[in-house]
Amino acid sequence: MSPVVTGRVLRTRSEAMSVRVAGRSVSVCVGIVVVLLVVMCATLMTGEYQLSVGEVLGAVTGTGEGSADFIVNTLRMPRLLTALFVGAALAASGAILQGLTRNPLGSPDFIGFNNGAATGALLVIIVFGGGMYQIAVGALLGAIITALLIYVLAFSRGVHGFRFVLIGIGLNALALAVNSYLITRASLYDALTAQAWLVGSVNGRGWEHVAAAGLAILVLLPLALYHSRSLAMMELGDDSAKALGVGVQRSRAVLIVVSVLLAAFATAAAGPIVFVALAAPQLARRLTKSASPGLISSALMGGLLLIAGDFAIQRAFPTAQLPVGTATGCIGGLYLIWLLASEWRGKARYS
Template sequence: MKTPRGPRVVTGTVLRTPGDRHSLRLHGRTVVVTLALLTALVVVMGITLTTGDFQLSVGEVLQALTGNGSGAADFIVNTLRMPRLVTALCVGAALAVSGAILQSLTRNALGSPDIIGFTNGSATGALLVIVVLNGSMTQVAVGALAGGIVTALVVYLLVFGGGSPGFRLVVMGIGVSALLIAVNTYLMTRANWQEALEAQAWLLGTLGNRTWDHAAAIGLATAVLLPVAFLLGRRLTMVEMGDATATALGVNVGRTRVALLFTSVALAAFATAVTGPIMFVALAAPQLARTLIRSSGPGLVPAALMGALLLAVSDLLVQRLFSPALLPVGAGTGTIGGLYLIWLLVTESRKSRA
């Protein structure tokens, strides 16, 4: 399933640094969409922090955030709601940018870390720590990170040796993902009931009981990796044009592809290590962002904002609509993402027949 690539029209305003050493092209529609997504994020954050079993006003939330709130408001905002919200925003952005990079590299709408096995590799690493090593939650996170990176390395070694790298990455990734699902199922059957409950809770993907430690971990990861991804965004756009064109424009295609793939895998692995596998955000967010900005380029910044918004909205809905039940956010994103995937497959099928 190829991601549509129309003619590339270069428009917009170019900002240049003194000496013309660096430049930034701003497209009017992209700027408008970015501002709209930022506004929507602010609204969702306000609703998340003010609503719930304990209602707060905007003023009370602001006072709590600045350290001047009452004891109850301070506990609810700074201990319960804010760490969970920050974790959701960072994980959503990380997954979306990871998916956007992979979809651009593979030129395929299904090229996302949860489809081609990287997320399942993280799950395998976490399950090995839970079932075999009886590790702590910190060790589970490290195992998830290592599992995602090892899986990506295996897929990379299997893929980049001939044929179309993008097509081979998707096909090989789906095969590796199926194998890892079988391994994960086997590990679950070998676990005792307590280990199985712990593993199942992690595999569902949840933002419940997230503390500032979780928020700080994923916040630091995104603070380092997202700027790297954004800086590589221009090269990614050139690679989308084809290896020959990118090389003619001065891009080292091999090194650029490796750097982008590593960045994508690291973003997905860190996100999965913090929350468990949250499905379909990496698949849907980049596609929705592309649709809004109407650009043939990867649009990493709008994709990051869209991912943060999708996960924050999904978590808000599962908290408010199903309260007092503790429904994991993975159930919400799985439902939304499943419907989106069906729509995407039907749409692409109709296009191929036209």
């Protein structure tokens, strides 16, 4: 019998288990992982001190000697892994929100999670004069409070995608205004610290940042994956999803919380890095040719974008210590223009 559904079906003999796998998504994921590994190796090997593959491998497996061990395990690896996890978390957060709102603009950097996190961080830097950890906590709280505000304001007989995005954009503008105001009130030193944080960077990140971002992914991504089947069903419209037995409101609430927390932890670890959450899911969607952004492919793509951006910046401007936010902003801006232009052209063709 010819298959009626797309993708491969894997079944155990007794049919106790069966899974559907989209072949293209799997090969895209494998492809991204390969590129990811190459860029990771390149990042670990190059820099002010060049290391050989053997030295890097030795350091990673814990048998390396002094200087290589220090360079890999203390300087380069934490920064690399922070970038990887932060990128993955932002992209997953974006993929969830874009799926929920059925709108590519429904990503955390557009609807105020990032700027809300920045408000929290700036308050800590400027008003309370807190250090690295307090800033991270401030950012976390800022993002969560922003999301709560959006949720409460957008809630009327359930939360609807479009309203969620619109209110988010409003709150985003508000947070931006507050941030500008806070900076004008700050001392020069605080303003510089704030500015450095605001661009988003993985410079000088240590293992504690890796742990925070990694833990967020480890806990939240499986939760999101579990609910991603409901997310796929919600693409049919709330009524159809509900009619098919999806607990629409509950799944949506869980997914929003997961998305907010992913964005919040990422921002707390690396500052507000723009456009990864928007671009990675859209890029992944185009590569996998699927109707909606897949979580795994998006997360991998986000990790790749961020470590590739960081690698490019370290090699292109080795002395400037430019923050990765500038690279993602640049790539993301170009990408957004291309995306919108090509979508409008496509629309014009059909109308």
